[in-house]
Amino acid sequence: MAIFLTEESKVLVQGMTGGEGMKHTRRMLAAGTNVVGGVNPRKAGRTADFDERAVPVFGSVREGREATGADVSVVFVPPAFAKAAVAEAADAGLELVVVITEGIPVHDSVAFHAHAAKKGTRVIGPNCPGLITPGQSNAGIIPADITKPGRIGLVSKSGTLTYQLMYELRDIGFSTCVGIGGDPVVGTTHIDCLAAFQDDPDTELIVLIGEIGGDAEERAALFVRDHITKPVVGYIAGFTAPEGRTMGHAGAIVSGSSGTAEAKKKALEAAGVRVGSTPTETARLVLAHLETERDVSHR
Structure with a gap:
């Protein structure tokens, strides 16, 4: 099993x-x-x-969908054309659009997210690495050779930390890893992924990676408290970020106590999420939990 992307997915x-x-x-x-x-x-x-395979090029998403039955699009177009590209994919009836492009104006993102939602199209991104279901399909730029299929579901704002946790937990493996992107406005959220992993029978544990800025992690914490029965382990990037300075992603800005890593950590821990202080410690928390569960099941 997996969420959003499987070996059956047909990608434009x-x-x-x-x-x-x-x-x-x-x-x-x-x-x-x-x-x-x-x-x-x-x-x-x-x-x-591409090596020994020739891939056809179509004049439009609709033409490609009608010819191939495609249900997923990955968008690599320049920022100025991203809004039109997402709208075109949604109008063609694709189920999932993965927007890798960074530097898209926020007002364009707001517009294409609203349009896609009306059409029933899920958008992941923008400014994201995409998603991978190891051993089945990879839509985006996530390295495919650093992990294997397994029992962990991963949702992350950070592309780099997505890769690091995948590598550190490679011996366990992942059901699906989703990089949702760090822009102020994204399509698929932590909460969307948490709900999907909760319903996926082959996801045993969920790893949630957030970062400073906004309140997405606090809202995710409330969702975990009220709706998630599977164990969740978290990490928040930006504990050492200076107040008031934008760090990395466009959404990562802290103002006063709002949006700080410490505030997000407290919210997650109050919901029962174990939060690591570093990516490596986060991986150790995952391994420790799985080991404990294994010991209990063998008694």
Whole structure:
């Protein structure tokens, strides 16, 4: 089992013929992703060659969907074209759109999220690494060779920390890892992923990675308290960030006591989430919990 992305997913890549699109499409194909086509109106009817496989290029998302049955899009287009790209995918009826592009104006993100929601399309991102169901499919830029299939579900604002936790817990493995992005406005939230992992029978434990700024982690803590029965382990990036300074992601800004790592840590711990002080300690908390559960089940 997995959430949002499986080996059955058929993926279109918007912006596939650009430099980043070509590079990461090649990596997605190597990971086993069923990439069925790319989209570029100026190169419609051609093919893009990836090692020994040729992938067709379509003039529009709708054309690609009608020809291939695609249900997922990964967006690599420049920021100025991202709003139109997401709207096009939603209008074509795709179920999931993964927006890798960074630097998208917030008002554009607000507009395409609202449009996608009306069409029933889930958006992950923008400014995110995408998501991976190890051994099945990889939609985005997450390295596919640093972990394996397993029992942990991971949702993270940070791309780099997504990779680090995947690597540190590689011996256990993951059901699905979702990088939701760190912009002020994102489509899929911590809460959306928590709910999906709760319903996934093959996810035994959930890892939640947040960062300073906003109140997404506090809201996630309340959701964990009220709706999640599976164990949750967390980490908040930014304990040493100076007050009032934007750090990294566009949403990571602290004002007074609001949005601090310490405030988020307290909220999560009040909901029963064990929170590590470093990524490595977070991984150790996961391993310790699984070991304890294993010992209890053997008694």
